[in-house]
Amino acid sequence: MEVMRVLHMNKGNGETSYAKNSTVQSNIISLGRRVMDEALKKLMMRNSEISSIGIADLGCSSGPNSLLSISNIIDTIHNLCADLERPVPELRVSLNDLPSNDFNYIFASLPEFYDRINNNKESLGFCRGGGESCFVSAVAGSFYGRLFPRRSLHFVHSSSSLHWLSQVPCREAEKEDRAITADLDNMGKIYISKTSPKSAHKAYALQFQTDFLVFLRSRSEELVPGGRMVLSFLGRSSLDPTTEESCYQWELLAQALMSMAKEGIIEEEKIDAFNAPYYAASSEELKMVIEKEGSFSIDRLEISPVDWEGGSISEESYDLVVRSKPEALASGRRVANTIRAVIEPMLEPTFGENVMDELFERYAKIVGEYFYKSTVDVPPGSDGFPVIGETLQFMLSVNSGKGFYEFVRSRRIRYGSCFRTSLFGETHVFLSTTDSARAVLNNESGMFTKRYIKSIGELLGDRSLLCASQHHHKILRSRLINLFSKRSTALMVRQFDELVVDALSGWEHRGTVVLLTDLLQITFKAMCKMLISLEDEEELGSMQKDVGFVCEAMLAFPLNLPWTRFHKGIMARGRVMEMLEKIIRERRNEINSQNNHHEDFLQQLLAVDNDTPKLTDAEITDNILTMIIAGQDTTASALTWMIKYLGENQKVLDILIEEQSQLTNKASNKPFLELEDLSEMPYASKMVKESLRMASVVPWFPRLVLQDCEMEGYKIKKGWNINIDARSIHLDPTVYNEPHKFNPLRFEEEAKANSFLAFGMGGRTCLGLGMAKAMMLVFLHRFITTYRWEVVDGDPSIEKWTLFSRLKSGYPIRVSRRL
Numbered sequence: 001m002e003v004m005r006v007l008h009m010n011k012g013n014g015e016t017s018y019a020k021n022s023t024v025q026s027n028i029i030s031l032g033r034r035v036m037d038e039a040l041k042k043l044m045m046r047n048s049e050i051s052s053i054g055i056a057d058l059g060c061s062s063g064p065n066s067l068l069s070i071s072n073i074i075d076t077i078h079n080l081c082a083d084l085e086r087p088v089p090e091l092r093v094s095l096n097d098l099p100s101n102d103f104n105y106i107f108a109s110l111p112e113f114y115d116r117i118n119n120n121k122e123s124l125g126f127c128r129g130g131g132e133s134c135f136v137s138a139v140a141g142s143f144y145g146r147l148f149p150r151r152s153l154h155f156v157h158s159s160s161s162l163h164w165l166s167q168v169p170c171r172e173a174e175k176e177d178r179a180i181t182a183d184l185d186n187m188g189k190i191y192i193s194k195t196s197p198k199s200a201h202k203a204y205a206l207q208f209q210t211d212f213l214v215f216l217r218s219r220s221e222e223l224v225p226g227g228r229m230v231l232s233f234l235g236r237s238s239l240d241p242t243t244e245e246s247c248y249q250w251e252l253l254a255q256a257l258m259s260m261a262k263e264g265i266i267e268e269e270k271i272d273a274f275n276a277p278y279y280a281a282s283s284e285e286l287k288m289v290i291e292k293e294g295s296f297s298i299d300r301l302e303i304s305p306v307d308w309e310g311g312s313i314s315e316e317s318y319d320l321v322v323r324s325k326p327e328a329l330a331s332g333r334r335v336a337n338t339i340r341a342v343i344e345p346m347l348e349p350t351f352g353e354n355v356m357d358e359l360f361e362r363y364a365k366i367v368g369e370y371f372y373k374s375t376v377d378v379p380p381g382s383d384g385f386p387v388i389g390e391t392l393q394f395m396l397s398v399n400s401g402k403g404f405y406e407f408v409r410s411r412r413i414r415y416g417s418c419f420r421t422s423l424f425g426e427t428h429v430f431l432s433t434t435d436s437a438r439a440v441l442n443n444e445s446g447m448f449t450k451r452y453i454k455s456i457g458e459l460l461g462d463r464s465l466l467c468a469s470q471h472h473h474k475i476l477r478s479r480l481i482n483l484f485s486k487r488s489t490a491l492m493v494r495q496f497d498e499l500v501v502d503a504l505s506g507w508e509h510r511g512t513v514v515l516l517t518d519l520l521q522i523t524f525k526a527m528c529k530m531l532i533s534l535e536d537e538e539e540l541g542s543m544q545k546d547v548g549f550v551c552e553a554m555l556a557f558p559l560n561l562p563w564t565r566f567h568k569g570i571m572a573r574g575r576v577m578e579m580l581e582k583i584i585r586e587r588r589n590e591i592n593s594q595n596n597h598h599e600d601f602l603q604q605l606l607a608v609d610n611d612t613p614k615l616t617d618a619e620i621t622d623n624i625l626t627m628i629i630a631g632q633d634t635t636a637s638a639l640t641w642m643i644k645y646l647g648e649n650q651k652v653l654d655i656l657i658e659e660q661s662q663l664t665n666k667a668s669n670k671p672f673l674e675l676e677d678l679s680e681m682p683y684a685s686k687m688v689k690e691s692l693r694m695a696s697v698v699p700w701f702p703r704l705v706l707q708d709c710e711m712e713g714y715k716i717k718k719g720w721n722i723n724i725d726a727r728s729i730h731l732d733p734t735v736y737n738e739p740h741k742f743n744p745l746r747f748e749e750e751a752k753a754n755s756f757l758a759f760g761m762g763g764r765t766c767l768g769l770g771m772a773k774a775m776m777l778v779f780l781h782r783f784i785t786t787y788r789w790e791v792v793d794g795d796p797s798i799e800k801w802t803l804f805s806r807l808k809s810g811y812p813i814r815v816s817r818r819l
């Protein structure tokens with residue numbers, strides 16, 4: 001197959017044209033926008049004197065998307081120049097694709113494009129016909145080779161193109177034979193599949209590596225030093241190139257072709273010989289080639305799932321919920337249309353133009369059936385590999401900048417609001433509807449329970465509220481719940497305010513403050529003061545370190561050998577227990593000698609009813625450790641997210657400052673805030689709730705299924721794990737209007753039932769929710785009335801290996817006093 005000739009999208013404006021079926025590609029462009037903006041900003045900051053910028057969009061194709069990328073680039077440069085108060089440089093824009101591309105379509109839409117620029121940017125000196133500031137031209141040729149003069153480009157962009165290879169891969173022996181269809185012994189298949197020979201896998205991988213290397217080498221000649229590239233293309237998240245994720249469209253298309261071959265409509269030998277010039281690379285492969293080529297370094301590498309139906313693939317996406325057969329078939333048709341617009345020109349020379357309608361009719365049905373099959377009986381999803389299931393994919397997610405929730409999010413988009421996966425040898429079902437949250441968390445049926453995980457039990461203690469058996473949990477909870485009284489909350493508010501005022505003093509002289517780090521310290525101190533009145537800096541320091549080891553061990557593999565993280569956690573638990581036991585002994589002595597003025601949780605727990613202690617010492621120590629862990633990290637993470645959202649929403653901040661300044665004036669005669677003051681913060685309370693909704697610090701709540709049941713129309717089996725995906729519910733557009741918009745006022749109206757799950761629901765609802773909200777309000781008040789702040793590093797990556805969702809950067813800021 002001569003790729004140069006056949007690799008172009010369906011031309012024109014007809015029903016099967018790319019112009020009419022390119023929403024997926026347009027969504028991919030939108031998804032890359034944030035990264036592109038970031039790259040352009042870095043480029044502009046580095047080149048402050050630049051008067052002319054060379055820009056290339058490689059693989060621009062023809063259709064509504066062709067000018068979308070450059071339009072975005074121009075808008076961003078325009079906005080950056082306005083922000084930096086600099087003149088807009090001359091923009092030399094080159095659109096590139098193979099010579100067979102429908103360039104006429106693009107040229108025909110240029111006048112309209114210039115008009116738009118002129119209308120928007122008259123003030124910037126753009127003028128009619130491209131004029132003095134923006135010069136668009138087209139360059140026909142393969143980007144697997146040089147296209148532009150040396151050092152002429154500053155910015156290279158390419159979207160949905162680099163997965164196309166320069167040629168069909170061929171076996172080692174056929175290396176010289178470049179232009180014909182290659183024989184890869186790939187019988188009955190048209191791309192890599194589970195049954196393809198290893199040599200075919202190898203040939204594909206090799207072809208991609210060769211092409212990508214040439215691509216990088218060519219661009220390194222063309223780009224100026226410090227130039228930037230933003231590339232988005234189809235790839236895969238797993239190491240295995242034959243997983244459904246990267247192959248299913250090709251696999252199903254091969255099925256459609258084979259069904260036609262069986263009926264004698266096309267020849268089977270042609271299918272055997274046809275191999276698509278396409279490759280979905282893994283991030284490891286990309287890194288390897290980039291390192292080998294040596295001219296480029298990676299600033300950001302992100303993986304996102306693609307919705308082949310053309311629904312949005314950004315975080316706002318929740319559309320691919322396939323249910324009934326007609327719905328599944330309609331989905332199949334949409335996917336078939338998208339694929340047809342791209343690959344029909346490639347198939348025609350081999351199989352003939354006259355069979356295309358029939359082929360894609362069959363293909364649409366097969367894709368629809370495929371969607372439908374996965375929605376009946378047990379929930380849709382993948383069991384992954386034998387034994388380990390999808391554990392590797394989960395771990396990859398944990399290790400990526402998007403954090404562990406990405407694993408759930410991508411499957412939620414693909415399979416809908418109820419899906420199953422297999423992790424660490426067990427089946428897990430994730431549910432994300434308000435009805436399922438009610439059923440599982442309120443547990444009126446008694447069919448669900450919190451799972452006891454032995455390793456967590458070893459770290460927190462068997463008597464911890466989080467590990468106790470259902471019966472024991474009830475007793476413990478009924479005793480512990482009394483600790484969280486109004487009186488305790490009032491005391492906590494005063495103490496916490498004192499801590500915050502002390503901690504904030506002098507932040508303006510510290511240069512950069514990593515907010516999360518400081519907040520972890522403040523909340524740790526607050527928890528220790530509230531629980532056991534521990535204030536000694538040295539003891540606090542060693543306790544915080546040990547609690548940190550216990551938390552890390554909760555995520556580690558439970559292997560208790562001297563060098564493991566788990567072992568470190570067990571040892572740290574031992575030291576924490578020793579310290580708590582010592583504190584209990586000292587407290588008892590103080591009580592006996594009536595020399596005791598403490599007002600903390602421990603004091604209440606040591607009180608006796610009719611000579612019977614409320615809890616045993618072991619129950620007290622296990623649950624003090626549990627409460628420190630449950631309260632410190634969650635609150636510090638939630639506070640950091642809150643300040644981040646606030647920094648991004650000036651209007652909300654303005655309203656808050658207004659509200660909080662009034663309180664400052666009113667309470668000016670008091671050194672510290674009191675519980676009643678918090679009721680004077682109606683807007684701030686909504687803002688706290690909105691932050692908790694958006695951040696979903698505890699993203700899902702796991703339970704164990706005690707008997708076979710049905711959820712969301714699917715069979716759920718005894719012994720499976722069921723997880724209520726609170727984050728998805730918080731971001732579901734059918735539950736919250738415009739869920740990605742930060743809008744505290746949404747809570748003026750009553751939220752949909754069972755939709756706010758930041759603190760869980762039912763018999764396991766967070767015990768500290770009142771305390772947590774109070775702490776957030778107190779910090780908010782002090783912080784925003786004391787300081788203005790600017791962000792030092794806006795990296796949105798999520799920290800790896802944490803119990804709760806936290807920003808990897810810790811949100812570094814610089815503060816200045818608000819006058």
Ligand code: HEM
Nearest residue numbers: 630631634635638697698701758759760764766767768772
């Ligand atoms: C913003 C901060 C906080 C968030 C987002 C949060 C969230 C949660 C959630 C979602 C659960 C329920 C998990 C489930 O159902 O599986 C929970 C349980 C719990 N939380 Fe919190 N929490 C926060 C702060 C606190 C604080 C400050 C304390 C203690 C002082 C605390 C103590 C607990 C305890 C003891 C449980 C276990 C309840 C049980 O199993 O019966 N939390 N928390």
